[in-house]
Amino acid sequence: MKRRQFNLALGGSLVALQLALVTGCKGEAPLASVELAPDHPDARRALDQLSESLSGIDFVGPVCDRRLGEADPLGALLQRLDPADGNLIPAVQARMARDFQAGELLDIDGWKLSVSECLLLAGAARLQGLSEPRLTEASGFSDAEFIQIERWGPDATIEGEIFNPIGNGRGGFWLRVNGDVNGSMRLELDGVELATHFELGVITASLEPEYMDEVIHRPGAYELALLDKSRRLRQTVGVLTVAERPPPAILDDGTESTVFCQLGQWGPDVAVEGEAFNRQPDGAAGFWVHVGCAPRSAVLELDGVVLRTTVRPGLVTARVEHFAELGRGEHPLVLVDPVSGERLKVGDLTIQ
DSSP states (O other): OOSOHHHHHTTSOTTHHHHHHTTOSTTOOOOGGGGSOTTSTTHHHHHHHHHHHOOSOTTHHHHHHHHHOOSSHHHHHHHHOOGGGOSHHHHHHHHHHHHHHHTOEEEETTEEEEHHHHHHHHHHHHHTTSOOOOOOGGGGSEEOOOSEEEEEEOOEEETTOOSSEEETTEEEEEEEEESOOOTTEEEEETTEEOEEEEETTEEEEEEOHHHHHHHHTSOEEEEEEEEETTTTEEEEEEEEEEEOOOOEEEOTTSOEEEEEEOEEEEEOOEEOTTSOTTOOTTSOEEEEEEESOOOTTOEEEETTEEOEEEEETTEEEEEETTGGGOOSEEEEEEEEOTTTOOEEEEEEEEEO
């Protein structure tokens, strides 16, 4: 479990430290909201103010919102608070602690969060414009691990890029599972049920072009879940992250690339003559290049020789089978898109 033990002592709260500090530090004035009790007439306004002050909720806030499916998360949280616990913040902290003691928890991508914490995060995400309410049929399902998921993908893409493309503007997911699969199982992304297909040990699902376009043009985190509609069960698979598109790379002629994003680190950039650099299991040499984005058609060239290249989100790798033929000196490494014709200089490999 990813939750730290000291957080468990605080009631398991992801926001416990923020709640502890929001009363003010180093002489700063506290938020007016913290002085109100949960049954005060202005308690809801105070809870809104508290929620707007929370930070670092970009990922988990929207996911909590979609998982809970509450029309009014902060209203639901307020109803769970006990005025006997004191003012608003102590009451929220006490309720989170009781949730952990009672096992009222949600598992979000391996994190254990209390229901009350998730309600607060969901409400904060709404107020901060990080999510929109999407009430789903799955809100009436019970969370359960009913099948073993060995592997799944993809779990990341870049803004504007279709993930795992299958043609006609569609993309999708694959799951390798170990267990019995029935025809009532469906994958859902962000509360939207996907067209789901089954093979022996494999579940696949696709997004319609319109929904794919919506997802890839809205950076954020999207929870993928597997439903068993016959038993009303729901199992979290993981989270698809749509990252904001990085700035474009600058080509040698000073223009902005239309297909490549900015380069990051790469390597190796130095090697010994005749030796396999970044040696691979089969004895070949290899390069790795961090790049914000690159088309799947991209290849790496070394001295104009096309290398066997693999393109993943944020990373391009390539095998160099002719490393023993490289003489001492500088050898240019270039990232090339054969479709657009663009060439992006990565750097020079120095053979000593």
